[in-house]
Amino acid sequence: MGENRINLNEPRFDQGTYTGRAKHFFNTTNPLNLFASGADLEKAKLLVNQYRQGIEPSGTTDDQVWRAKNLYDSAFHPDTGEKMFMLGRMSAQVPVNMTITGCMMTFYRTTPAVIFWQWFNQSFNAVVNYTNRSGDSPISTGRLGLSYALGTSVATGTAVGLNHLVKSAPPIVGRYVPFVAVCAANCINIPCMRNTEISQGIPVFTEDGTRVGDSPAAAKRAISQVLLSRIVMACPGMWIPPVxxxxxxxxxxxxxxxxxxxxxxxGLVGFFLIFATPLCCALFPQKSSMAASALEDDLKQKLKDLGKSEDRVYFNKGL
Structure with missing residues (x-):
């Protein structure tokens, strides 16, 4: 095999820079990836696996490999390798979110409409959170149900309550109630959905890919990064269209x-989400890192036992 082979364990663009991460997520969140057939996805997966083994078809170009890798990344989980449910993929974020958010911001005046669209939004969020959970941590049906119930209750309760409070405020104020409700629900939904990761940890690795163990500290950092990204992602599409x-x-x-x-x-929400989704996913590296000194004591010892003198360890933050 040649010396200039592509490292498919790393994205095409430098993830150490914001620009590189943004380019990566523009590819990953591209809604056009949803139109790829099952056969196209399996073909992309096959080529990626063949290339990893050095047995790709003769004449395969770097561009063909990267196209296959982009399609593969858009549909298969980065840790488990399983094909993700279509509506949970990041490529579904823009078309689904623009529809839900646009309707939440249109039908915000009546209580039944508020309850329906907040419920619909939290149902979609539950699918996304489950599909993009970090690591190989299983989420029980009970945990999924609790997260879903709490997120829906907080979102609808916040929206209905705030609508009542702002009745005498200028009309523009009421248009921002859905945004507050969405933020409040995210603050409950995401940590609850990934509570198993908080208690049991997520896989952490050395720079060379050696697995050190599962770290709750890394899980907390990953979840806080995802939560911040989700809130910032909602801002452009929920702040500007009301005006x-x-x-x-x-x-x-x-x-x-x-x-x-x-x-x-x-349409307005969709325009902003096309840019906000990849740009906000790129706020933090997908392969995030933390100081090794912040690990739990048993993992610090594991690093020593492995003969590693690492300053930082790495983990998949999830989405």
């Missing part, structure tokens, strides 16, 4: 065609 829609609803077009309110709002 635009507030002005548009006073104009002649929406007064004449009120049914266009939801499609326009969904």
């Amino acid at each position: 635009i829609m507030q002005r548009m609803e006073k104009g002649a077009f929406l007064k004449k065609y009120p049914m266009m309110n939801a499609p326009i709002q969904v």
Whole structure:
């Protein structure tokens, strides 16, 4: 095998820089990946596995390998290698979230509509959190149900309660209630969904890929990074469209065609999510790291037993 072979254990772009991570996630979250057939995904997986073994078909180019790797990464879990449920893949984030968020921000005035769309959003979040859980930690049905129930309760309770409180406030204030509800639910849903990781830890590795063990400290750091990314990701699409829609609803077009309110709002949210999703996923490296000194004592000892003098250890933060 040649000396200039691609290292498929690492993304194509430098993950040590924000720009490199952003390019990586623009590929991973590309909604067009959803249109890949099962056969296309299996073909990409086969080529990736063949290349890893050095037995890829003669004449295979680097671009072909990277295209296969991008498609593979968009559909298969980075730790388990299992094909992920379609709606849980990161490539589904923009089309699904733009629809849900746009509807949450359109139908926010009545309690039944608020409850329905907050429930729908938390149902989708539960699917995403489960599909993109870090490491190989199983999530029990009970844990999944508890997280789902808590997230839905907090989201709907926050939205209904705030709607009641802001009735006398300027109309624009009510448009931001869905954002507050989404943030509150994320703060409950994500830690609860990944509570097993907090108690049992997630796999941590040395720079050369040697597994040291499972670290609760790494899990807490991973979850906090994911939580911050999710909240920041929601900001552009839930902060800017309300201002635009507030002005548009006073104009002649929406007064004449009120049914266009939801499609326009969904389109606006989608425009911002196309950029916000990959840019916010890139806030922290997917292969994140922490100081070895922050590990639990037994893992510090394990590093010594392995003969490793590492300053940092690495882990998959999840999404």
